[in-house]
Amino acid sequence: MTDTIRLSKRMTELGLCSRREADEFIEQGWVRVDGHVVDVLGSRIRPDQTIELVRQASAVQSERVTLIVHKPVGFLAGPGEPGIHPAWQLIKADTHYAGDRSGINLLKRHLNHLAPAGWLDLNASGLLVLTQDGRVSKRLIADDLDYEKEYLVRFAGDITDEIISMLNCTYTIDGVTWKAAKVSRQSEQYLRFVLRETRKRQIQELCEAVGLRVISVKRLRIGRISLGDLPEGQWRYLGQHERF
Numbered sequence: 001m002t003d004t005i006r007l008s009k010r011m012t013e014l015g016l017c018s019r020r021e022a023d024e025f026i027e028q029g030w031v032r033v034d035g036h037v038v039d040v041l042g043s044r045i046r047p048d049q050t051i052e053l054v055r056q057a058s059a060v061q062s063e064r065v066t067l068i069v070h071k072p073v074g075f076l077a078g079p080g081e082p083g084i085h086p087a088w089q090l091i092k093a094d095t096h097y098a099g100d101r102s103g104i105n106l107l108k109r110h111l112n113h114l115a116p117a118g119w120l121d122l123n124a125s126g127l128l129v130l131t132q133d134g135r136v137s138k139r140l141i142a143d144d145l146d147y148e149k150e151y152l153v154r155f156a157g158d159i160t161d162e163i164i165s166m167l168n169c170t171y172t173i174d175g176v177t178w179k180a181a182k183v184s185r186q187s188e189q190y191l192r193f194v195l196r197e198t199r200k201r202q203i204q205e206l207c208e209a210v211g212l213r214v215i216s217v218k219r220l221r222i223g224r225i226s227l228g229d230l231p232e233g234q235w236r237y238l239g240q241h242e243r244f
Contacts, residue, residue: 004044007033011051017061018134030057064132065110066117066238067091070230071128073216077116087128088114095234102237117141118222119200126151126219127227129244130235139244140222147244150221151193152186153203156213159191166210167191181206189215 005013008022017025025031029039032052038045045051053061071077071087080086091111104110110132117129117140131137140147167183182194193203207214220227223244230236 004046007031007038007043007045007051008041010045010047012134012138014051015135015138016051016053017057018137021061021134025053025057025060028056030054061133061135065104066129066131066133066136067110067114067235068225068227068230068238069128069130069235070227070232071120071125072232073123073125076122077118077120077128084122087116087120088130090233091130091235097230097234097236099229100236102239104237104239120219121201121204121217124151124217124219125232126217127222127225128219129222129225129238131238136238136244147196147223148221149195149219150226151195151203152218152220153191153193153207154189154215154217155191155207156189156215159185159188159212163210163212164191167193167206171206171209178202178206 007026008019011017011022011025011031012019016022022031023041026039026041026043029037030053031038032054033043033045034049035052037054069087069090071090074084075087075090076084077087080089091114093106096106113132114130115132115137117131117137120126120128129136129140164183164185168180170180171178178199179195179197184192186192195202203217204214225238225242225244
């Protein structure tokens with residue numbers, strides 16, 4: 001059995017769905033391995049076997065939506081804590097962006113089972129992705145993430161060219177090596193950061209290492225999807241023509 005892997009795990013590795021969706025599809029009998037239906041949870045397969053989702057599973061996935069949210073400071077990306085609201089509570093009919101050009105009509109079921117695809121710190125604002133689609137979550141939180149994330153960061157104090165050069169270097173902090181950021185000046189008090197990692201407090205950690213005090217962080221873009229003119233506290237659908 002050492003050369004086998006759980007079917008549900010293999011499905012997520014291949015980006016077919018999330019682990020929760022994998023279990024759901026297996027139980028429904030919507031997964032074929034080498035042409036044969038497998039409907040027993042915990043089933044194991046060899047990595048070289050072919051996995052296929054049947055038409056019903058693909059239809060269910062096509063009905064799941066992904067939302068772009070302009071998260072304000074003070075909202076948690078994940079589940080709420082006492083006294084702190086989770087970002088999914090922003091998803092209501094009256095906060096739906098009037099300029100949404102996706103062509104998707106708001107349905108009550110679109111507001112259920114939304115999960116954050118990636119993290120945005122409590123004290124940061126900007127673009128947050130909430131999705132019902134496990135494939136989107138898999139792409140955005142994978143360890144080998146290759147999506148640029150762009151931030152506008154405001155600082156207190158002077159930002160010298162030497163500090164900017166230091167921020168563009170690879171760092172090891174507390175034994176963890178951070179990939180080099182792309183950092184450029186936007187104005188006297190603002191820097192633009194482009195990162196390819198998804199770690200909590202990454203910008204704050206990098207800036208503290210060079211003696212900068214962060215006042216605010218705003219995420220502007222993930223991959224090809226930008227915040228654009230989406231107002232703070234509002235949301236829109238990810239359109240069918242948009243891809244991470």
